[in-house]
Amino acid sequence: MKLIIEENADKVAEFAARYVVTKINEATENGKYLVLGLPTGSTPLGMYKKLIEFYNAGVISFEKVKTFNMDEYVDLPRDHTESYHSFMFDNFFRHIDINPANIHILDGNTSDHEKECEEYERKIKESGGIDLFVGGIGPDGHIAFNEPGSSLASRTRIKTLNEDTIQANARFFGGDITKVPTQALTVGVQTVMDAREVMILITGSHKALALHQAIECGISHMCTVSAMQMHRCATFIADEDATLELKVKTVKYFKGLMNHHRSLVMF
């Protein structure tokens, strides 16, 4: 795996966006679609902004891009400001030239959750699998909504959210905990593991312990992102704050590789 340590969140976003651009251009040159797995949340926001800038500058087109989002709340109207459909539409999709027929977000308003999840896995397979899964992590090391205790072999499914997550989310729902969704549909850990490449974005000191557990401790379902240790091509991009819990030798080791990593996104 790679750990790329950038100075701040803005640099993390820049690196991540450049990496996505590089992958899109490679796929386009090979006459192929690039299939992306996409997250929501404050951490990837910066990456989306950079990608929009690259699009507006004519550096990139999303014409040959397909997307699969990681998760979506259950029983939250699609057009609710906090739904992930809204997040992706407002912060990314409406600003670029992606064909809406090529985007996929789990439908949390379906009456048959199991079928919706099975269909989602089938569509990923039909698209040839995900080329690059971009993700963020929670302070407890969860990836998508695979919270502590989720099976590392899990697939796309409905998940009941834990109390901490619900309380943390209340601030997005007018501080009213009764309005916070209690369930979500989420891709599984194995679904992410099946991707050809995974890129995890981590910023802020509140994620430092999670990063430590993810890369310096053993693989554990109590920290689902630690499964990435077994991924054949995983990249973590962190800012300085997120490395505060890492051993000095770990940080020095990966910083020593930065020139090589930097060359991955030169254009």
Add this chain to the structure above:
Amino acid sequence: MLPRKLKIDSTELAEITNELVQFLNCLVLRSGGLKKEHIWVRNGRILDERTVFFEEKTMADVQIDCEGLILSPGFIDLQLNGGFGIDFSTYNSDDKEYQEGLALVAKQLLAHGVTSFSPTVITSSPETYHKILPLLKPSNASSEGAGNLGAHLEGPFISADKRGCHPEQLVITSLSPNPVEIIEHVYGSTENIAIVTMAPELEGAQEAIEYFVSTGTTVSVGHSSAKLGPGEMAVLSGAKMITHLFNAMQSYHHRDPGLIGLLTSSKLTPDHPLYYGIISDGIHTHDSALRIAYHTNSAGLVLVTDAIAALGMSDGVHKLGTQTIHVKGLEAKLDGTNTTAGSVASMPYCIRHLMKATGCPIEFALQSATHKPATLLGVSDEKGTLDVGRLADFVLIDKNVTVKATFCSGKRVFLAQD
């Protein structure tokens, strides 16, 4: 299939039918203000872009680059006496001539970004009303011209003292003993009437207001000598508007404010809101008076031009009903007097002047010529906003409110030549 990318001057925009069109790179006026957004249109209606994206999962057939211009709902003028040499109060000899004049004005208004208007008729004889009113059937905007919202009948039930340019001999100063009978005798059918301006102090006025409201007509108080009391009674009876505030009414007095006092009346409630037309041409309303109105009751401010036949014409002598008007620059005076007639200012001019005189934001000025008049007339579920489902009647303007292009039902119906 990828979208065809066009600019606003493309000839295709005048002929778009049922294609899915996305207007992008524009500042869209919505209730939250001016925001960089897109507008999606098909079959002449504004679509919900998320529904298009997530349900139809389709890309636009056509994308139109608006080059950073402001995209505002088309302007609405509730008081327009004519323009371009045509006077709505003049009926000469036949219906065809009148209809052609109306159509000419409607067509020319598109260049001013006006997509809806109320043809305004000043005090006239019953014979004239009976001939004109059937010809003023409401219509939607199209490439043929701005849409007709229905007639605005200013008079004849007005104060003789405050008639302004209205012909004295035709003014009717009482609606007693039978207001409904008198109205039907004078106007004929109320079917094509959108607004009636009347003086609330006349005998029988309150009953007349209730009658007009029951027929779906908006009542505006004006050309009046009324004190505040009758004005408040009018509002409680259902009147919703003051006609050209400050003009043709009693001046403000601290022991009886007259109709101007309605702006702060305790009788105003959500059930009885009040709008007022105001002419911000720099002539009819002093800038200081504009500021007084704006700071006293900004929610009720509605821009009207009260423009006459000379709108869009050069200086000279023009007709307004049976009256002769002399025009010089932006001033229009009744022949032989110093009485101000209607204005010769366009709606974009009035919007600009309101901003300059009051310092109000452009969003407020534009809303005062779009959403507010639409709400007042009860047509905001079709016009005056860019909300989903509405008619795609809009105008592209720059920050100086210069009209660059006008669209009706999604088709470009006017393009400014640079």
